[in-house]
Amino acid sequence: MKKDVRILLVGEEQVGKTSLILALVSEEFPENVPSRAEEITIPADVTPEQIPTHIVDYSSFEQTPDVLDEEIFKADVICIVYDVTNPETIEKIESYWIPLVLNCNDDDGTPQNKPMILVGNKSDLSEHSTMDTLIEIMNKYSQVKTCIECSAKLVKNISEMFFYAQKSVLYPEDPLYSQETKELTEPCARALTRIFKICDLKGDRILDDEELNRFQYQCFKSPLKDEEVNDVKNCVKRNTADGLKNNGLTLTGFLFLHKLFMERGRHETTWTVLRKFGYGDDLELREDYGDAGLDIPSRSTTELSELGNDFFTRLFEKCDKDKDGALSPEELEDLFSVCPIMPWNEEVLSCIQTNENGWITYDSYIALWVLTTYLDCNRVFSWLSYFGYMHGEVERQLSTAVTVTRSKDVDLSKRQTSRKVFRCNVIGPPGAGRTTLLQGLVNRSLEEIEGRKDVAETKFTINTVDLSGQEKYLILCKITWNQVDIELLNSKKCDVICFLYDQSDPSSFSKVLEHYENVMSGVPCLFIASKSDLPAVVQDSEIQPSLYCSLNNLPAPVPFSALTKATLTKDVFKTITHLAVYPHLTGRKSQFFSTTTVLSLGFGTACLAAGAFLLYKYLRHNKT
Template structure:
C-alpha cells in the first residue's frame, strides 16, 4: 500500500544565503555526486524525478545568485518556494549572523501576503574546514524563529550530509513538525491530539478505551501495510511503562495516553513522517482537517437510479451499533449515542428522530431504526452517508473507499420494462389537501397512534418517515414523504413528482378534499408511469356510508375510469393500517401491478355490486394474476425450448 503524502504534486526547494557560502556547490555535488572544481555563479533549476526521491515526489531545486538576479526575482522565488534552505558557512560567523539579521526577517516579510506557511531548513556548509560544530547557535535560532523546521551541517566538498539537506527539505514540506508538535512544551498541538484521539477511538474495535494486541496489530497493518512483530509490540509497552505512568493498562494493553505519548516521541526523534502517515491514512490534510477528497470521493447516481446501502455498508452500520450498545439493550442511550458519534463533527439527527424512524418505547433509536436512518439518508443524500462513513472509520485504502458501502440501483425505466424492481428502498410521496391527515398516515408507518399526531400541528416534524414492509416474505424499506403543496397550481419540481409510488390522500368526511387530488393527478400523473394509489382517510367519521365528494365522479368511479386500483379506505386498526403500507410497497416492487389489477377489475365488471368483493381479496387476486401471467410466460418459454430440441 502506498502511504498518502501531502496534497502537493511536487516540492520546490529554494536555496538562499550570502555569496560564497556554497549554495551552488551543494546543488552540483548532489547531482553529480562529486565536488565541482569549476563552480558557476548560479546553477540551473534542477528537477529530480519522483522515483529517485525518498518520498516519491518530484522535486525542483532552485538556486539563488545575488550576482545574477535582482531583488524582485528573489521576492518571486521566495513566493513560489515550498521550502527554503538558508545556507551559511560554518567557518564564517558573519554569514551565520546574517541568517538572523537579514535572511529570516526578509523571508518573513516577503511571505506575509501568502496564505500557506513556508518551512525553513538551516544549512551549515563547509564542515570540512573546521573541527567544531555550530549546532548550539543553530538551536538558538530555531527557538527564536519557529518557521525553522530543521538544521543540517554538511560539506559540499566531502559530500557529507549533502543528500540529507534535500531529504529534510522534502520532509519539512510533506511532514512538517510545526502543526503537530510544540517545541517549548514538548507536547502535541491541540489539533494533533484531537485527530490522534479520534484515530484511537476508531481503532478501539471493542470500545473498551484500550488498544489490545489484535487492535494494535490491525492499526499497524491498516496504516503501514505490515504486521507488528510480537517482539516489537513488547518493546513498545516496555518503553511506555518506563516513560509514562498509565501508558499501559493492568491488562497489558495500550491506553490513549500511551498512544499519544508514542507519537510525541516520534516527533521528538525527528520521525514526523510516521505520525503524518497515520494522520493522512485517516483522511487528514496538511492543516489537520479532514480532506474533502477523503470525505467526498467521486460518486454519481444517474438520473432514474437511486442509492442505497450495499450489504457491506449495512454490515458496517450493524457492527458499529453493536460496538457502542454497551448495555446490550438493543437501543442507543444518549451517552451511547454521543460516544458513537464522538468521531464526527455532530450527531446526524436531532430530537425529531423518533418521528422519522422506528424507536423503542423510550424514544431511543434501535438497531432497526439505525439502519432505517442510514437507508433514508443514503436515498436522499448519499453525500452525507459517504461523509459519515469516513468520520466513523469505514476502512479506506488506496484501492477502495467508502463508495463500496453504497449501491447504485438500475434505472427505473428498466424496472418498468421488466415489471419488477430489485431495489430494497422505495420512495412514496403522500399528497393531499391540508387537514386530510398526511402526517397521520406517515406516522402510522412507525406505529404511532393518530392521537399522538395531533400535537404535530404546533410542533412540525420531518416530512420523512421510513420503516420496513414485508413484500412476499422479503423485507423492503418504504419511505413516506409528506408533500406539503399549498398551491395546486404552482409547478412542482421533478424531485417532488418522481418517486416509486404515489399516495393520493383525501378525507372521507370532507366533501371538498377529493377534487384536490384529482387536479394533482391530472396535472402530473395521468400520463406518468408511476403507480398511484388513492386513499380515503378518516373513515371512522363516516359510519355506514362514505360522504359524497363534491366532484362529478365519486372516488371509486374516478379510479375505475383512470384504470387505478379502487380507493383504499384507511382504518385505525393496526392490521388494516399495515395493509396500506404493504400495498404501497408492493406497487413499488411491481411498478406495473396496477395494469394487472385493471385486467381483473374489468373481468369482474359484470358483478352488480363490486363492494361485495373485499378490498384485500381484490388486491390479492390482482397480484395472483400478475404471478400467474409470469408463470405462464416461463412455461411457454420452456415448451418452446424443448420443442427446438
C-alpha cells in the same frame, strides 16, 4: 500532500551554495563552479518521498534584491547556508537572513511562516562544530526546523540536507506540535482521537495486540514484531500513568506515542497515519476522501449493499454498550464522536420507529441509513469516511457500501425487481392527515403526535413492510400542498403516488382529484380515505371516489385511521408497497375517465354508466 517542493538556497557569497547543489546532482565536488546554478528539477522517482523537487540557487552578483524577495515568496522551504569557518556568515543568519524570510508576506499581508534549514558548509575545513551556536538560534525561532553541517568537497551530508528540507515541507511540524507548550496541537489530538476510536474495533477503549497490528499494517504495510510491540508498551508504561490498560494501549498511550514522534523529529510517522485516514495538510478530512466516484443513472436508485449493512451493524454493536438493542442518547453521542457534527436530531428521530424511551432501535438505525442512502448516497459516503469504513478488518473502497439498482424501465419490462427500497409521495390538502399517515408508518397514533413540532416538520418516514415473507423498505414523502406541480406529479423518482383525502370533509376529494388528473407518467396511484374513524360524507364531486377508481382501473380507496394505537390502520402500507413492487399489475390509465370526460359523454351515457354500476351492486346484494 504537496505535489512538488521548491527549495531555495540563500546565504552570503562564497559560502558554497552552488557547490552544494552541483555536488548533489553529480555526486562529486565540481572543479569549476559558476557564480549561480540554474534551477534544477529532481524527478519524483529519484527522491525518497517520490515528490518532484525544484532546487533554486541565489547569487547577489547576478540577481537583485527584488528577485530574491520573489524567490523567497515562491519557495516552500529556505536553506540558509553559512561557512563553518567564517563567523561573520554565522552572525548574518540571525541579523539578516532570518528577518528577511520572516518579513516575506502573502499577497494579503499575512506572514508566510516558511520553514528554514540552517546549513553549515565546508565542515571538512574545521575541527570544531558550530552546532551549539546554531541550536541557540533554533530555540529562538520556531520556523528554523533543523541544522546540519555538510561538506560539498567530501560530498558529505548533502543528500541528508535536501531530505530534511523536503521533509519540513511535506511533513510540517507546526500543525501537529507546539514548540511553546511541548504538546500536540488541539486539531492534531482531535484527529488522532478519531483514528484511535476507528481502530478500536471492539469498542473497549483500548487497542489490543491484534488491533494495534492491524493499525500498523494499514498505515505502514508491515506488522509489528512481538518484541517491537513489547518495546512500545514498555515505553508507554515508563512515561505515562494510564497509557496501558489490560495490556492494551489506551488513548492516552496512543497520543503519547505521537507526541514522542514529534519530539524525536519523526513528523513523517504521524503524518503518514493522518493521511492514511483521510486528513489533509489543514488537519481536516480531504474533500476527495468521501468521494466514491459513483455514477448513478437517472432511472436507478441507491441502496445499502450487504457490506454496507454489515459495517453499520458492527458499528451499532460496538456502541450499544448495554446490549439492549437500542442506542441511548449517550451511546448515540459516542457513535458520532468521530464525526464533525451530530446529524441525528429530534426531527430525524421522527422519521423512524423508536422504542418506549424514544431511543433508536437496531432496525430503525439501519432504516435511517437506508433512507439516507436512497436520498443522497454521497452524504452516506461522507459519513462512512468519518466512521472509517475503509479501515476496518478489511480495506474496502467506499463504493462497495452501496448498490446501484438497475433501471426501473428494465424492472417494468421484466416485470420483476430486486430492489428493496421504495418511495411513495403523499399528496393531500391541509387537514387531510398527511403527517398522521407518515407517522402511522412508524407506528405512532394521532394522540402521540399532537403538538409535536418535530413530527409536523418531518418530510420523510421509513419502515419495513413484510410483503409475502420478504422485507421491503417503504419511504413515505410528504409533498407540500402549494408546491404540487406537473413535474412533481410525473417524477420518475417515486414508485407510488398516494392521494390523501379526508372522507369526513365533502370538499376534500375534489381537491386531490385535480392533481391526480395531471398524472401522465404511469406511476401507480392510490387514493386513501383518511379519518375512517369518522362518518364518511358524500363528496362534492361529479363522481364519488369508489366509482371514480373503478372507472379508471384504480384500486378502491383505502381507508386509514390513526386516532389511537388500537385503531391504527396498517394494511394501507402493505397496499402501497405491493403497488410499488408490482407496478405492472396496476392500471395504466389507458382508458382514463376524468370528471370532465364523464360530463361530456352526455347525460344519457353518464346515467347508463352509473346505472350499470348500481345494478351490479343491487344484484350482488340480493345474492348475499
